[in-house]
Amino acid sequence: MLDNLQLLFVYAPIMNVQMILDGIFVGAVFALIAYGLALVWxxxxxxxxxQGDMVIMGGYIAFTLYQLGVHPIFAIPIVAAVMFIYGWIIYVMIIRRVIDNDMFVSLLATFGLSLLMTQVMNLIYGPEVQTIDSHFPIAMMFDDFVTIPMVKIVxxxxxxxxxxxxxxxxxKSRMGQAIRATAQDARAARVLGINTDNIFAFTYSLNAAxxxxxxxxxxxxxxxxxxxxxxxxxxxxAIVTAxxxxxxxxxxxMSFVLGWVEQYAGIVAGAEWQVAASVLMLLAVLMWRQVQMRRQRQVVR
Amino acid sequence: MFKKYSIAAGAVLAVGLAGIAAPAVAKVEGDTIILGSAISLSGKYSTNGLHTQRGYDFAVDRINEKGGVKVGGKSYKLKVKYYDDESTPARATQLAERLIQQDGIEFMLGPYGTGLTKAVAPVTEKFGVPMVEAEGASRSLFTQGYKYMFAVLSTSEYYLAPVLDIIAAKAKAEGKDPSKMRIGMAFENDGFSLDVRAGVVDTAKKLGMKIVIDDKLPADLSDMSATLTKFKALKPDILLVSGHSKGAATAARQVEEMRIQAPVIAITHCEAAKVHEKFPKFANGVMCPTQWLSNLPKKDSYFGSAADWNRDFKKIHTSYTEVPYQTAQASAAVLVFKDAFERANTFDQKKVRDALAATDMETFYGDIRFAPEGNNIAKPMFYRQITADGMYTPIITQADMTFPRKANY
Structure with a gap:
């Protein structure tokens, strides 16, 4: 661990450039997914x-299109549309029925859905790792030390x-306002003539897209x-909770912080800590919040 | 509402009971010997599970065609009863118990992979059921003192460690000092890969090579760029990666992306991950271990030579361009069982077990002779290097090796 720190800050400080850039690229993708989750939540x-299985599903749809000769960049709108419809179907079939129940019902329902999606994708595509080659060039900097694949910048x-x-x-939009109103107080929104069922369906589908x-x-x-x-x-x-x-x-x-934490944990503590780092970060944030709130907590008698 | 569910539950239960109540199959029914196997037909290992099952079935059909198994002057046919273990160890354990206790199976073929074999072996051991397994390579399987488990394949410490010996010989031949060479390596955090790692650590110590990066990859990590960035900074001479096919694919993608010019790269599961097709730039000069070669000069009277087996198998399963070694060793496992039955000349489990322990035969898959621990010690592991045009060339001595690897990214 010490030699890794030494490597990072004494022998090859240029590594930091790579780490920070990678953290940003990772963080950007996380931010998207986390924003969708925060919206639905x-x-x-x-x-x-x-959530994660919807991400992988989107990837596999793009993979299928790629095999048919569609470049992944052009696949984006198609995937978004397909996933939007998929989200709507899932909402009507499952989410609508659990939305008024307590938290654990929705947790269980979406967990079950996650298992189902995983297995269906496994049946269709098999457990082999698949990749898409976007054929974007790779930029090299600092004596070929820092690699920046254009695909990450894109x-x-x-x-x-x-x-x-x-x-x-x-x-700005009418729908957006209605979503925000529903988030504030679903009952009041309903009283004021907003079709909250539609809003929920739209929100869930938007997240899927x-x-x-x-x-x-x-x-x-x-x-x-x-x-x-x-x-x-x-x-x-971890991101949304933190x-x-x-x-x-x-x-x-938080997404960017998580990206950096993962990259640095991977270098300093070893790759086995990379995913663990994000969970540890969540733990640290929650503990810190607890301490902070305790200071302001008052006993109601 | 509740009533509706209870009716549904009742129906499910009834169907389940009907399944259980079906007549139990005994190990030898009339003229058929029934072997049992829990195999991964769904879940994470379903592809390799299928490769294994096809290997078993191919051998069973061939042996039956050629007259079956002769025990006590009578000819028996072979049959395999499969259950899907869903790639989960807990399920594999359950199914092994079910095969033995409910279905009366007395001889087992192994599941796919080290993890699942580890789950099944204690059960077969407890009931004294002889098992020949073809897919669990981890060294740790053979240190438990199992008496009823036999494996036809080479164990995990032969996957990457001997590559270091070849490299050391090559370095010496080129007038370099092998003890000056440094290793950067990343292994998945699972039983099999960590065993591969243990072999590498021992060999590196013996050769005086220094390990400068030693990362363990989580099972679901799709990004090993942190390890590779470190590799770029430290510039070791040798990169070793083992993490089944997904580890191979992740490494291939990111090494290619980061344009790492290590003089030697060796990874496991090249063929399974199809790195020569999917990542041709990376694949150039990469070394891969394999359990079996399709042009191996070994043969038996059932399948002919390795090349014959390869050709006949492809005739039935036309979707294969390169048959994975997992399939070949599955076929070999069935052949070992047949041979043991005939030598034991009885279906007594204890005697079949002793006959298995005394196995000494040549098959299309290579020689098979078991150590007291149950692993095959007669067959070597093979190493191949991928050429610029995506072909695998065998490396027998250091002279066959292209060194240093030169990739054109």
Whole structure:
């Protein structure tokens, strides 16, 4: 561990450039998925355990299109549309029935859905790891030490574009306003003539579409396997819990923090700590919050 | 509402009971010997599970065609009863018990992979059921003192460690000092890969090579760029990776992306991950271990030579371009059982077990002779290097090896 720190800061400080860049690229993809999760969680109070599986599903749809000769970048709108419809179907079939029940019912329902999706993808695509070659060039800097695949920059740009679009949509459009109103108080929104059932369906579908797009980016940057969904679910839960619901800047900054924490944990403590680091980070944030709140806590007699 | 569910539950139960009530099959029915196997037909290992099952079935059909198994002057046919273990160890244990206790199976063929074999072996051992397994390579399977388990394949410490010996010989031949060579390596955090690692650590110590990176990859890690960035900074001479086919694919993708020019790269499961097709730039010069070669000069009277087996298997299963060694060793396992039955000349489990322990035969898969621990010690592991045009060339001595590897990214 000490020699790793020495390597990082004394012998090859240039490594930091790679780490920070990688952290940003990783964080951008996470931010997308986490924002979708925060949306569903905040508006519907449904903890969507199949979040990661929707990401992988989006990736596999892009993979299928890729085999048919569609470049993944052009596959994005198709995947978004397909996933939107899929989200709507899932909402009508499952989520609508559990939304008014307590938290554990929705947890169980989406967990079951996650298992189902994993196995169906496994049946269709098999457990082999699949990748998509986007044929983008790879830039090398600092004497070939730092590698920046163009596909990661493109993904970062796309993630930012999509995030901005979603934010503007939520702020400006009629539907966005209705979603925010429902999130604040579903009952009051209903009284005021908002069809909350529609809003819920739309929110869930929007999340599915966002996951799908993130999945296309994942398929271009990393690899796809039917069983990889759970790590995306885990990471985004850590991000959203740590950032707090309804805190968009928090979700985005936390995503980048998580990206960096993972990269540095991988270098300093070894790859086996990379995923563990995100969970440890969540734990640290929760403990810190607990301490902070205790200071302000008053006993009601 | 509740009533509706209870009716449904009742129906499910009834169907389940009907399944259980079906007549139990005994190990030898009339002229058929029934072997049992829990195999991964769904879940994580379903592809390899299928490779294994096809290997078993191919051998069973061939042996039956050629007159079956002759025991006590009578000819018996072979048959295998399969259950799907869903790639989970707990399920495999359950199914092994079910095969033995409910179905009366007295001879077992192994499941796919080290983890599942580990789950099944205590059960077969407890009931004294002889098992020939073809897919569990971890060294740790053979240190438990199991008396009823036999494995036809080479164990995990032969996967990457001997590559270091070849490299050391090559370095010496080129006038370099092998003890100056440094190793960077990443192994998946599972029983099999960590055993591969243990073999590498021992050999590196023996040769005086220094291990500068020693990372363990989580089972579901799809990104090993942190390890590879470290590799770029430290520039070791040798990169070793083992993590089944997904580890191979992840490594291939990211080594290619980061353009790592290590003089030697050796990874396991190249063929299964199809790195020569999917990552041709990476694959150039990469070394891979394999249990079996399709041009191996070994033969038996049932399958002919290795090449014959390969050709005949492809004739039935036309979807294979390169038949994985997992399938070949599954076929060999069935052949070992047949041979043991005939030598024991009885279906007494204890005597069949002793006959298995005394196995000494040549098969298309290689020679088979078991150590007291149950692993096959007669067959070597083979190493191949991928050429620029995606072909696998065998490395017998250091002279066959292209060193250093030169990749054109």
């Amino acid at each position: 905040g508006v519907m109070n449904v903890k969507n355990i199949c 993904s970062l740009a796309l993630a930012m574009l999509l995030a901005a679009a979603v934010v503007i949509f939520m702020k 966002i996951c799908g797009v993130a999945g296309v980016l994942v398929s271009m940057i990393w690899v796809l396997q039917p069983f990889y969904g759970i790590i995306y679910t885990l990471r985004t839960f 950032a707090g619901l309804g805190n968009l800047p928090g979700v985005i900054s």
